Amino acid sequence: MARRKSHPPRPRSVFIWDLPTRLFHWILVCLVALAYVAGDLGGNWMVTHLRAGEAILALLLFRLVWGFLGSTPSRFVSFVRGPRAVLRYVRTLFVRSTTPHPGHNPLGGWSVLAMLALLFVQAVTGLFANDDIFVTGPLYAWVSKAASDRLTKIHLFNRWLLAATGGVHIAAVFFYLFYKRENLILPMITGKKRWRGAAPPPIRRASRLLALLVALASFGAVWLLVR
Numbered sequence: 001m002a003r004r005k006s007h008p009p010r011p012r013s014v015f016i017w018d019l020p021t022r023l024f025h026w027i028l029v030c031l032v033a034l035a036y037v038a039g040d041l042g043g044n045w046m047v048t049h050l051r052a053g054e055a056i057l058a059l060l061l062f063r064l065v066w067g068f069l070g071s072t073p074s075r076f077v078s079f080v081r082g083p084r085a086v087l088r089y090v091r092t093l094f095v096r097s098t099t100p101h102p103g104h105n106p107l108g109g110w111s112v113l114a115m116l117a118l119l120f121v122q123a124v125t126g127l128f129a130n131d132d133i134f135v136t137g138p139l140y141a142w143v144s145k146a147a148s149d150r151l152t153k154i155h156l157f158n159r160w161l162l163a164a165t166g167g168v169h170i171a172a173v174f175f176y177l178f179y180k181r182e183n184l185i186l187p188m189i190t191g192k193k194r195w196r197g198a199a200p201p202p203i204r205r206a207s208r209l210l211a212l213l214v215a216l217a218s219f220g221a222v223w224l225l226v227r
């Protein structure tokens with residue numbers, strides 16, 4: 001009997017990031033860049049800065065809810081892992097070709113949470129901030145001048161933490177691309193990842209209509225808060 005030749009498994013395409021998560025990411029990137037540039041230019045650009053910041057807050061609210069209702073890889077339960085899983089993963093960080101993850105890897109999951117938390121601090125402190133001249137966040141009147149000053153200090157300091165984390169994030173994505181030969185960027189654009197080997201666990205896709213409703217509710221809530 002002729003022996004069967006063993007071929008390496010053919011790569012296939014696996015769905016990872018749903019459209020709402022991808023839109024969230026790329027709109028967030030554009031708005032964060034706009035918030036930094038407009039904040040730095042100051043003057044009349046502060047109006048743009050405030051609107052961009054409020055939109056970022058709405059996006060973050062959306063992502064928070066989507067972390068419970070979204071497709072499997074976008075849910076917090078699927079990417080927030082315990083210290084053991086993180087340590088096990090860290091040991092393989094400099095191994096050149098590791099098996100891909102059907103979503104964020106255990107270390108990436110925590111870096112995503114850290115970025116979301118820093119963005120949240122930045123957006124919320126901005127609501128109460130003031131520049132001592134003519135710009136105030138929309139909820140400035142809710143707190144005393146001293147409290148607003150403290151929150152402004154946090155806003156101005158946290159921007160550096162946020163910029164540093166964003167820089168590390170981009171560097172990490174390129175480290176994966178060039179060192180580990182894993183393209184994480186393409187799945188964030190197309191939603192699909194090339195997959196070799198055993199099938200990943202089943203992925204449940206969430207409804208886009210639900211995403212639209214959550215997005216409308218998030219933007220509506222922020223609009224009601226700041227008007």
Ligand code: HEM
Binds near residue numbers: 108162173
């Ligand atoms: C051109 C620059 C950027 C590129 C190429 C990029 C690429 C990516 C990629 C590939 C992922 C998925 C990582 C994975 O597979 O685990 C991701 C996730 C993420 N990125 Fe970026 N990113 C960029 C800029 C930023 C910036 C500036 C921020 C915010 C400060 C940001 C925030 C996030 C967040 C919050 C996630 C998690 C997405 C989610 O689960 O909803 N990214 N990014």
Ligand code: HEM
Binds near residue numbers: 053124136
């Ligand atoms: C993640 C979103 C945000 C980012 C990245 C960001 C970034 C910045 C930066 C870089 C500055 C400093 C400008 C400078 O003095 O050079 C600034 C100032 C300011 N931001 Fe934001 N901001 C965000 C969200 C918000 C929000 C939501 C509001 C209010 C609706 C806001 C209100 C202000 C105010 C009032 C100042 C003036 C403070 C001062 O210059 O003393 N920001 N922000």
